[in-house]
Amino acid sequence: MSTTTPAGTTATTDATTVVGTPLTFEEKRHARNLGIAYIVLAGITMIFLTGHSGTATFNLDAGRSFGLPAQPLAWFVAASLAVVAGIQLWRGFGKWTNVVLAMASLLIFMSFLAWAAAGREFSFIGMLASAVTFSTPLIFGACAGIMCERSGVVNIAIEGLLLNGAFTSAFVGSLASGWPGMGPKSGFWVGVLAAMITSALFAWLLAWLAIRFKVDQVIVGFFINFFVLGLTSFLSSRVLTENPDYNDTPTLGAWKIPLLERIPVLGQILFRQTVFVYGAYVLVVVFTWFLFRTKWGLRTRAVGEHPRAADTLGVNVLRLRYRNVIMAGAIAGFGGAWWTATLGRFNENITNGRGFIALAVVIVGRWHPVGALSAALLFGLFDSVADKLSLLNTGLPSEFIKMTPYLMTIVVVAGFVGRSRGPKAAGQPYESQ
Amino acid sequence: MTAATVDGSPAAAPEQKPKLVAFFDRIDAYNNLLLPVLAIVSALIVGAFIIGLTDIDRLKEGDIGGILTTIKDAYVALPTGALGSLRGISETIVSATPLILAGLCFAVAARSGLFNIGATGQMFAGGMASVWVGFTMDGPGIVQVPLALLAGIVAGGLWGGIVGLLKARTGAHEVITTIMTNYIAGLLTLWLLKTEAFQQPGKDNPVSKTVSDKGRLPELFFWSDDPSLRAHWGFLVALAGAVFMWWLFERSKIGFELRTFGSNADAARYAGMKPATLTTLAMFIAGGLAGLGGATQIIGTQGYATESFAGSIGFDAIAVALLGRNKPVGIVFAAFLFGILEAGGRKMQLETDIPLDVVLVLRALIVLFIAAPALTRLIWRLKSEGSTSVLQFRGWGA
Structure with missing residues (x-):
């Protein structure tokens, strides 16, 4: 909707039905970008359908463990991401936006781990x-x-x-x-x-x-x-x-x-x-x-x-x-x-x-x-994932896993996930009068 | 606007000054000569203390004379190692070449109001592009060398341009994004060097295929057949880069806009300049210069790419640019000084057992005394004079 409606002042009525308060142009663009991001992520998850198959066993403490079948999980995650993307583009999630984003990230992460460790054991804990x-x-x-x-x-x-x-x-x-x-x-x-x-x-x-x-x-x-x-x-x-x-x-x-x-x-x-x-x-x-x-x-x-x-x-x-x-x-x-x-x-x-x-x-x-x-x-997690996956020998270059936090930082700083604003006076010398 | 106000001094014809004084006035000898020299002297003095105080064995024996001799030997070995022989001069030039280009990279961005820490990543991008041209093509040198350099400029420019675009479109601060793109470029380089397309056949370590001899930059000392004289035409390329920067900021319209934008973004906006375009352009040009530096490093000095061919050059270049006060001529001289420290430092390490790392300390101290002219003035009891255009970058918000 936000893609087709011109960003004029008349667009407020339909855009506000979910959230309650009028969305600025900035926020609308934001919501649209997030929707596109979900589609891209769904596409990336499809990659996890290739290559490895089988069940990944994640070891917990004291002999406990749980298994995740790699390919069905990837199908499930890709499908739910597509649905999430649709909802995001259609009406947005309002105040749940960040929660949904966090859930989606967690799903992708687990799907990725299941793909990387498919058919093998992995010390999750x-x-x-x-x-x-x-x-x-x-x-x-x-x-x-x-x-x-x-x-x-x-x-x-x-x-x-x-x-x-x-x-x-x-x-x-x-x-x-x-x-x-x-x-x-x-x-x-x-x-x-x-x-x-x-x-x-x-x-x-x-x-x-x-x-x-x-x-x-x-x-x-x-x-x-x-x-x-x-x-x-x-x-x-x-x-x-x-x-x-x-x-x-x-x-x-x-x-x-x-x-x-x-x-x-x-x-x-x-x-x-x-x-x-x-x-x-x-x-x-x-x-x-x-x-x-x-x-x-x-x-x-x-x-x-x-x-x-x-x-x-x-x-x-x-x-x-x-x-x-x-x-x-x-x-x-x-x-x-x-x-x-x-x-x-x-x-x-x-x-x-x-x-x-x-x-x-x-x-x-x-x-x-x-x-x-x-x-x-989160940064520590990526460090340790890169560390552990180098042992698993997945064929995925460890450089790319190591790169993720840096890319993520750029994404966050660039405000694709939400604007990050620092203290206003940071960097300016102060002179008392 | 009338001509008189643009000129700035409509009143009173300038009084006649002796030629020499006029010359020193014009180049602003106080800020451009005296302060840098004092900064270097201050750094050497502090460095001497650091060398002396870490000489634990002699300190225990109370051998002050011996310590002073070590310091003297070290400071004699520095210039003689770098300039005492043709080989030393060649090594100085080899070190100075990428520093000039990366320093210009920082300066172009800085004068446009951007703090570009990304020279390292931009060098990686440029170097990898040029090495690819270098080992895939097999044409005559006159075609291949310029093409490899051009590839370096474009790749480095695009890598820097991304940062500029991000800043322009989203306000992402360039200090953060350049640090991140440096890491990303480093990791991409490492990955590329392990791929079949790049890795040298039969090697386990990440080393690229070798650039064909025709694709290398010619030697600078072509009349000598001593293979240890490594200096190459990349030095001339770097000087051309300096001339380009001078032309850009002193003679071109774009440079004028960049400068205006750098010193007062609001004024530039009110004057109808486009901040978004200027930011992206500044980072593209800066990245292009650093990419060129990476290219000279590859098709000039090394002949192949390694995972660390950009080394710490990107960071050292910031010091070079600060020392050269972000002016092309200053940067060339500053890069030479750093080249001397580097080439001479190796001889010093051999002769006096003082680790090369002391050069890092000296460089940092030079940056400090340059960046804090008030501190240098305080130490040397100088009066403040003229403009002390200390660099000022914008905070996170802007």
Whole structure:
């Protein structure tokens, strides 16, 4: 309908029957694009009809499993997508749009997995558990990003802050384990503390250059990434390779939470993880509470949206920005230590662009900690799917699976799924009058 | 509008100045010469501290003299390694060539108000297109080489143009989309290099077929038959790219519109320019330049494609463009400086055991001191003078 009706003012009567309020031209185009997207996705699902057939067995915990027949599922998913596309183009789903989209994505995903694992066994729960693990540094990085951007400072430097966290925690952690009265475990935590402090210092540098000297925040962030990459690579080849003792920390084992870990399925996914994973969840809860329920949060958001107004009401804009950016640095430093905890050592450029993904997570999560958590889990899921499917040898190049999150980010940022709008004052230096 | 107001200075005939002073005024010596030089000196000083403080063995012995000698040796090895021999100069040129083109890529976008981090991906696109032309065609070099370069320009331009189009149509911020397209291009390259169409027969690792000899860019030092002189005509292509950018922004109508759009998007819109077209066009031209850089890397330096032929060039180029203040001449000089650091750094690594990575640190520091002229002025106790046109990009919203 929206394809045929001219986008004039007279079109409101028929377009509003479902939703109740008049749709703007933008929203109509949006709804139409989504409908077309469903048709395309239905077409893609048809690909899953080719090649493999048979039933995919997905293993859960404790010997339980469930099977999905690949081809019938693909038929079912393709057909339901076609129906969904029809409804979307005909009248739209109104407030259910996003729910339908999520359901459709889940169906496609399951159909894809069934196709990839057809006739074989696949550790479903292992995939979900490692998705949670992989998403951890993204959550820390994204929370650091949100904290900066909500207070009006664009932080491209998440990558550098994470990388510094990884290096410092490995280096200081190894050093400290040799100190009197210290073991490898306590030494590791000293390293984590050092990582938080040094990343906070780099974040302070970001704030100082951006606020005091009004250097463009994207350029400062870029400089910090560049500088940290150079410095940690330099130090690692000059100091760490010659002294392997300085690059040797214990890996952190899983810390099973009593009782909760016994919950079927969920227990293994969520409650047999490292402290970093739990830390990420605590951070999201605490951060959300602080951002939306406290005076600090209100002020932070005000400073990010309209610093002049906040200033007029007596908020010290620059001090708040300094403080938030430095805190964000500490969070990112802690997140960087995740690599050390997982691998027990530092390698050059170990973060390998995860900080940039965290930046995308901020935007896909719409500058909200809970949104970022979901987005990070999604990115983690794709990482772990690519990881597990390389074992299955499906014939599908792993490059394409790895590519999916990047494509998805573009889709989200381009607003095909819904416009994502950042804090208004992000990126602009503030000058008090 | 009358001629007088366009001219900007209708009153008083300009006073006569000595020729040399007038020359320095015209090129804005303070911002274009003094600040970059001070930035480089500042970076070298900080770099010296970093080299010294990481010399753990000597620090333990308290051998300050030894540390100073190491630093001196390193900083002597840098220029001599890069410029002390014909081979060094050749290597400097080899490093500088793609940096010039990728730097121009960043600068074209930056002067149109776009922060293009996507040079890496655009180089991948251009390089892969040119390697395909290079190994499938078997014509005379005079046809094949320009065709491969053209393929590089078009592929890189389209890859960049997508980003521009997305920005124009949906407002997707180019910083995010270029980071993502970089990853996508890298993964596509890796995948292509494993396909039958591209992969070199008999190889397990992702390496493309080799470009035929006729399809390679000729050597720059053609009179010498020393095979270690790798410099090629890609350097001339890069210089031509710089001339093109100068022409674009100083002489062409499109360039004028791009510049206007870059410095004030609202003004451009009110003047009847089309922001959507300009954004896409700017990214197309920028991508084309980076794609050309990828092509010279393939049919000039390497002769075949690997999964990392764009390396970190795309990122280094941002530093090059910032150092060159987004002007073609500045970029050529800055790329040369970075080429010197790269070529000299390898000799330094051999002679002093200081890892090549220190070059990364120096580059980052140079970017810092260039991007924060106020900081450099503070360190050197300089007074502010003239326009300090610090780059300013638009926030997420715009």
